[in-house]
Amino acid sequence: MHNTAIFQFKENRDKYGSLIPIEASRDIPFEIKRIYYIYDVKKDVTRGFHSHRQLHQMLICVNGSVSIRLKTNLEEDVVVLNAPNKGLYIGPMIWREMFDFSEGAVLLVCASEYYDESDYIRNFDFYSEEYSKKYN
Ligand code: T46
Numbered sequence: 001m002h003n004t005a006i007f008q009f010k011e012n013r014d015k016y017g018s019l020i021p022i023e024a025s026r027d028i029p030f031e032i033k034r035i036y037y038i039y040d041v042k043k044d045v046t047r048g049f050h051s052h053r054q055l056h057q058m059l060i061c062v063n064g065s066v067s068i069r070l071k072t073n074l075e076e077d078v079v080v081l082n083a084p085n086k087g088l089y090i091g092p093m094i095w096r097e098m099f100d101f102s103e104g105a106v107l108l109v110c111a112s113e114y115y116d117e118s119d120y121i122r123n124f125d126f127y128s129e130e131y132s133k134k135y136n
Contacts, residue, residue: 001070001094002072003090003092003094004070004077004079004089004090005088006079006086006087006088006089007027007087007088007089008085009022009060010085011085018084022060022087022110024110028087028089028110029089030056033113034110034111034115035108035110036108036111037062037107037109038106039104039105039107041066043103045101046097046098046099047097047099048069048097048098049122049124050095050121050122051092051093051121051127052090052094052120053093053120053121054119055092055112055119056089056091056112057090057111058087058088058090058109059081059087059088059090060086060087060107061081061084061086062084062106062107062108063105064101064106065100065101065102066080066081066105066107067079067080067081067099067100068081068088068097069096069097069098069099070095071094071095071124072093072094072131073128081107093127093130093131093135095124095127
């Protein structure tokens, strides 16, 4: 889907365990201004239901697994994040829903901007209208 991409991070694995470094602008395509993590989510809960106007984000499920539904006016896709070396980049104007969190799942998110509620579109009809204006 446009404005999204799967990233594979390099794992440093040895007999002592594993380590994955993520460097802003080198391993991911933006400067990181904020990180947050989502955890303790019950199996039947779906979160998200919004798009961002400007924000770039990298989602990494550092423990367990979670599914991400991505939507635009034209496309729909589901990406399963189930390994700590797999990242999902989501750029501007992509609707997202996070569901099917496994027991103990921890979803780490690197974001390009500080938290700003005015960057959110939390209604799909409004999203759809803005998407059409931007891309049609
Ligand atoms: C996204 C998906 C993947 C803050 O105070 N600061 C923050 O940086 C964030 C991200 C949230 N909050 C507050 C706002 C709400 O009162 O935390 C509460 C839960 O946020 P929200 O309902 O937006 O959470 P999700 O899981 O629906 O969405 C989050 C991000 O907000 C969003 O940017 O792309 O994760």
